[in-house]
Amino acid sequence: MKINSKEILATPNLISLFRLILAIPFIYCFEMARQDDSYFAFIVYLILLAFISDVLDGYIARRTNQITELGKLIDPLADKTLVAIIVIYLFLMDKIPLFYFYTIILRDVIIFVGGVYVSKKIGKILPSNLLGKATVFSIGIFFIAILLHAQEGSLIYLGFLYISLALSVLSIFGYTIRALEFLNKKKHEINSSN
Secondary structure: OOOOHHHHHOHHHHHHHHHHHOHHHHHHHHHHHOOOOOHHHHHHHHHHHHHHHHHHHHHHHHHOOOOOHHHHHHHHHHHHHHHHHHHHHHHHOOOOOHHHHHHHHHHHHHHHHHHHHHHHHHOOOOOOOHHHHHHHHHHHHHHHHHHOOOOOOOHHHHHHHHHHHHHHHHHHHHHHHHHHHHHHHHHHHHHHHO
């Protein structure tokens, strides 16, 4: 994988980098929220800002044909970093069940490790797909519901909990199938050239 220095200054990559830097205010607000629930409102605004930046960087990248290897790296890294921060803090604050915490963390670890392996094998980074984006979106909606004090056991809480869980599991299978397709394609190309 080669990253051109010009890629760093591409607008979509700067937006993704901004989303990654949002990790700092997320950590600060969660630390404050452990003493004062009013900071939950700030965290909701940060999640919405992260959503907007995620949609915006993808839209601009496709619209201006600025899809880069660096962008394919920073975009999911930013998503996974923010999701990890939020899920860890919500778990520490007893806002989510243990099985949910492990599912989300394991999903991201599996996809990250698998992504590194596939990237080394095929020489490029697999871009995020619609299922992955839908999964992160559903997780974010669940987080917002919790931060807006959705009662544990309520229809809203359970609905978003199980939707995001189902999409998380499906996304692992989706990434696995796609990774195998790319690996088989690469293997076929190597065999054809010999």
